[in-house]
Amino acid sequence: MPDPHERFTVLYDTYQPRVYAYAASRAGHQLAEEVVSETFLVAWRRLDDIPGHAELPWLFRVARNVLSDNLRQAVRREALQAELRTWTESAALDAGEQATARVAVLRALARMSDADKELLTLTTWHGLSAEEAAEVLGCTKAGFAGSRIAPVRRRPAGSGRP
Numbered sequence: 001m002p003d004p005h006e007r008f009t010v011l012y013d014t015y016q017p018r019v020y021a022y023a024a025s026r027a028g029h030q031l032a033e034e035v036v037s038e039t040f041l042v043a044w045r046r047l048d049d050i051p052g053h054a055e056l057p058w059l060f061r062v063a064r065n066v067l068s069d070n071l072r073q074a075v076r077r078e079a080l081q082a083e084l085r086t087w088t089e090s091a092a093l094d095a096g097e098q099a100t101a102r103v104a105v106l107r108a109l110a111r112m113s114d115a116d117k118e119l120l121t122l123t124t125w126h127g128l129s130a131e132e133a134a135e136v137l138g139c140t141k142a143g144f145a146g147s148r149i150a151p152v153r154r155r156p157a158g159s160g161r162p
Helices: 004-027 029-045 054-111 114-124 131-138 140-155
Strands: none
Touching: 004 029, 004 054, 029 054, 029 114, 054 114, 131 140
């Protein structure tokens, strides 16, 4: 039985130009090198499976499968890129709407007194419960909810009243 390295070397030297020509005729010269490399990698791994009487057809079949795999990968990649473009465009629109809303909120906050801003941001931006916000302000939960936060929520932005 011949040495595997020797058999592979003979196989590569004998058929590499023809496998390259086959791949280039199907996918162009740029992709042909990659197809040849992958084809002979498979050939090395499956050297014992290569029929001695049909080496070239076996190599062409492997090259054809490599080309098919590359095509499927390209189609998947293109589909994913198209989906990502759609998501990006949608996110950009959403971000634009969110940015507009955020600007409106920031403008309203800018017109409020510091005390009113603190009351609203403790619960809305900082996520504190009414009880936690009352603790920060040094009052009861009832006092926070009734006498402090309710008037601020009813007051028009920019009135500046404490």
